Amino acid sequence: MNLIRSVPLMACSAILIGCQASLDTPQATEGSAAQCDASSIQTLVGEQASPALLDQARRKSGAVTARIVRPGDIVTLEYNAHRLTLTTDESLKIQRISCG
Known part of the structure; x- marks a missing residue:
């Protein structure tokens, strides 16, 4: 009976572990200097978001990670x-740039 309960639990755990993403960049700690500064890249508002622009913005802002958020994204x-967060409209035009 315990085996019947354990199999679904192990399957769910394996699925959740597979959903995790890792980055090649080192993770910053609370006391580290790598803190995001969105003020340095506000000129990108109105530009078309792309993976290349996201990486460029991440590096220029000093952020460790970055994401593009479209309307309806969870x-x-x-x-x-x-x-760093680039908030866009449906056509991926950057509407807002923020950290957090």
Whole structure:
């Protein structure tokens, strides 16, 4: 009976582990200097978002990670001072740039 309960639990765990993404960039700690500064890239508002532009903006802002958020995208609500967020409209035109 325990085996019948364990198999679905192991399957769910394997699926969740597979959903995790890792980045090649080192993770910053709370005390590190790699904190996002969106003020340096506000000139990108109105530009067309792309993976290349996202990486360029991430590097210029000093952020460790970055994401593009379109209308209707599901996002996490935790604050991350090392993450850059480019908020776009449906056509991927950048509407807002923020950290967190």
